[in-house]
Amino acid sequence: MDMKEIALGQIRDSIATKQKCIDLILGDIVKAGEMVSKVLQSGNTVYLCGNGGSSCDASHIAAELVVRYKSGNERKALPALSLSGDSAVLTACSNDYGYEEVFARQIEAFGRKGDLLIGLSTSGNSRNVLLALEKAKTRGVKTISLLGGDGGRIKNLSDLDVIVPSKVTARIQESHILIGHILCSIVEYNLFKME
Numbered sequence: 001m002d003m004k005e006i007a008l009g010q011i012r013d014s015i016a017t018k019q020k021c022i023d024l025i026l027g028d029i030v031k032a033g034e035m036v037s038k039v040l041q042s043g044n045t046v047y048l049c050g051n052g053g054s055s056c057d058a059s060h061i062a063a064e065l066v067v068r069y070k071s072g073n074e075r076k077a078l079p080a081l082s083l084s085g086d087s088a089v090l091t092a093c094s095n096d097y098g099y100e101e102v103f104a105r106q107i108e109a110f111g112r113k114g115d116l117l118i119g120l121s122t123s124g125n126s127r128n129v130l131l132a133l134e135k136a137k138t139r140g141v142k143t144i145s146l147l148g149g150d151g152g153r154i155k156n157l158s159d160l161d162v163i164v165p166s167k168v169t170a171r172i173q174e175s176h177i178l179i180g181h182i183l184c185s186i187v188e189y190n191l192f193k194m195e
Contacts, residue, residue, distance in 0.1 A: 010170075017171040018178065021164060028162045029179055032144050033186030035160060039116040039142060040065070041191060045079040047111065047141075049103040049132055050120030053173045054146075055084040058120055061180035069184035073194045078187070083107075083132070103132035113140030121145070122172040124152020124163075133157050146179060148172030 021029070039046060046065060048058035065080035083106045084090065093102045107117060117136040119129040124147040133143050133154065143158035145151075149167045164175040188194040 013168070013171060014174055017164065017166045017168075017175055020166070021175055021178075024165050025162055028160060029182055030186070031160055032162055032179070033183045034190070035142060035144060036116060036118075036183050037187050037190035039114065040078050040187060042114055043079075044112070044114040044116065045081065045110070046116045046118065047081050047083055047107065048118045048120065049083040049129055051126050051128065053169075054120035054122060054126075054129075054176065055082070057173065057176050057180060058082040058084060058118070060177060061118070061184065064180070064184040065187065069181065069188050070194065073188055073192070075188065075192045075194065078191075081110075100127045100131055103128050104135040107132050107135045107139060107141060111136055111139040111141040114142070115139075116142045116144065118144045118146065119154065119158065120147075120176055121152065121154055122148045122169045122176075124149060124154040126154070130154050130157065146176050148175075 036046060048062050050058045059082040062080040062082040065078045068075060083103045090102050093105050117132060119133050121129045130153060136143050144160045145154050145158040146162050147154055148164045151161055151163045155161055162179060164172045166172050
């Protein structure tokens with residue numbers, strides 16, 4: 001098989017998924033950006049969580065909010081935190097309570113009314129993300145889920161679901177990071193009038 005054909009197939013699939021995002025979930029993406037903006041404008045914190053590649057996306061989005069999204073956009077730091085970042089908390093909680101509780105336990109500790117939790121799960125079935133979203137509700141923390149496929153068990157649990165119309169994990173992850181970048185762009189425009 002020609003390696004260029006493999007690469008071309010991946011690129012075409014990615015483009016097709018992005019087009020479906022435009023056609024089917026653009027409104028939800030914009031709503032998510034407005035939610036994140038309002039939470040940060042009010043001085044509250046954005047938390048993010050996910051597993052594997054979704055954990056990396058959560059950390060990436062948090063970093064863009066804390067540092068900046070676009071180079072040259074000098075602005076104040078925004079309070080955002082990936083719940084995957086503290087290995088001592090992750091391992092202690094996993095050991096003492098089980099891995100399913102690693103994100104919920106942190107929301108119990110840090111989440112305050114008016115904060116926001118963004119849960120990322122390509123399948124929509126990550127139990128630790130689901131439990132964190134449930135815990136957030138009990139703390140008055142707003143919730144957004146970035147999901148894929150049919151939304152899995154997490155669908156309809158959050159204030160807003162953004163469900164990438166694909167069943168392919170790679171395409172969902174690519175779309176999640178694009179959505180994360182769009183959220184950061186909306187935030188920088190809404191809070192600082194930066195384009």
